[in-house]
Amino acid sequence: MNILVVGGGAREHAICNAVVESKNTVLYSIMHNRNPGIERLAEEYMVEKETNINSVTEFACDKNIDLALVGPEAPLQEGLTDALMEKGITTCAPTKKAARIETDKEWMRKLLKKYDIPGQLRYRSFTDAEKARRFIEELNGDVAVKPIGLTGGKGVKVSGDHFSTTDEAVEYAKEVITRKIGGIAKVLIEEKAVGEEFTLQAFSDGETILPLPAVQDHKRLLPGDKGPNTGGMGSYSCADGLLPFLSKGEYEEAASILQEVIEALSREKSRYIGPIYGQFMLTADGPRIIEINARFGDPEAMNVLPLLRTDFIEICSTMIDGTLYSKQIKIDRKATVCKYVVPEGYGVKSRVGEKIFVDEENINGVGAKLFYASVNKEDDYVTTTSSRSLAVVGIADTISEAEEICEKALTYVKSDHIFIRHDIGKEDLINKRIEHMKQIRGM
Ligand code: AMP
Ligand code: GLY
Secondary structure, eight states, X not given: OEEEEEOOSXXXXXXXXXXXXXXXXXXXXXXXXXXXXXXXXXXXXXXXXXXXXXXXXXXXXXXXXXEEEEOSSHHHHTTHHHHHHHTTOEEOSXXXXXXXXXXXXXXXXXXXXXXXXXXXXXXXXXXXXXXXXXXXXXXXXXXXXXXXXXXXXXXXEEBTTTBOXXXXXXXXXXXXXXXXXXXXXXXXXXXOOOSEEEEEEEEEOSSOEEEOOOBEEOXXXXXXXXXXXXXXXXXXXXXXXXXXXBXXXXXXXXXXXXXXXXHHHHHTXXXXXXXXXXXXXXXXXXXXXXXXXXSOOTTHHHHHGGGBOSOHHHHHHHHHHTOGGGOOOOBOOOEEEEEEEEETTTTTOOXXXXXXXXXXHHHHHTTOEEEEOSEEEOSSSEEEOSSOOEEEEEEESSHHHHHHHHHXXXXXXXXXXXXXXXXXXXXXXXXXXXXXHHHHHTO
């Protein structure tokens, strides 16, 4: 089978690994950068903007692609799935309409309301920031101010984290509107959910979901969860599929919310096929929905895909056939810790074009997995772009063993101009999360 993977990040490198580990597959890739990991796995690749729908479909037709997979959200918003399917290419990713669950945050909130899905937050949208003031005051200033459309996870500001007064919230709302951050002159004001965040990814065939192990991402740039939001600095998961602060019941609640979301999408004639991603805040009253994404998470894909023991392409086929209900998937019961290496200045002003030397042999030697992201391959090194550079994942029986493997591997990544959040997966930070949750539950 000829498989096309669209996207050149570390998430897509992990997807490509899962593809080549599947039976009878030949990998083709389209990526905007020359990802050395994907380059090596692919029979052929084209360096092209993933949102350039015509080039992607042309390449897919040319290469007789049997199945296409789409990593990032931007091409989904542009209708890549629809365009590929129009050309008769089977695609395991949501259509433009179904992907609206991620690309239009206001529509997502309305859908939850319409179908009375649990885990909702109070929200309203505004085109005039001064009108938002009353609503922000009504919520005692405890709000999240969000662009409606895509911003790569970097457009949201939350009270207490990024601002502290109503005036500041209104000011940012004004900025979102006037600068059309997220694509339109509108802002979403949401009730702030307080607790610990977690990610639940699942496979969906439009009727049934198969949930994967829960993961905790770290969106903030700096150790101790300080600094601006990023695409994600690293993540961990536990061998039992839960998290140190998340019970089985709470996990199941989140899974049932995702199930209700895809049922609602089906009722809206937007059948959702492909991986789906729920970002939840575990509050004192249970999980609340922060966002739903129409794809795997990045970094979260790197926590779950390497654990998959069932043929990944077979799972994709069952998603497309609508027979996921009959599928059992096998997942290694291991803990994982993923840390991203990013260019110095990332999140503010990245140093672009800096050399990173990656000693792959020794990284493999300590048993870690390496996933290249937005770097360009040169001779014996890679160079940074403005986005995240590469990720290293440790896999072991416990989080602390996985973290140790990850750190050992990171010593084989050398550059004067990189940054890593070393606190991710360390006992200190995890204990803080557990304590935070205990405090919130009033225990
Ligand atoms: P998003 O792009 O919607 O995932 O938002 C980025 C980050 O902002 C999330 O991962 C949360 O940490 C935070 N966030 C977004 N919405 C809320 C909310 N309603 N309450 C609390 N934190 C939020
Ligand atoms: N890790 C956050 C995301 O993929 O949106």
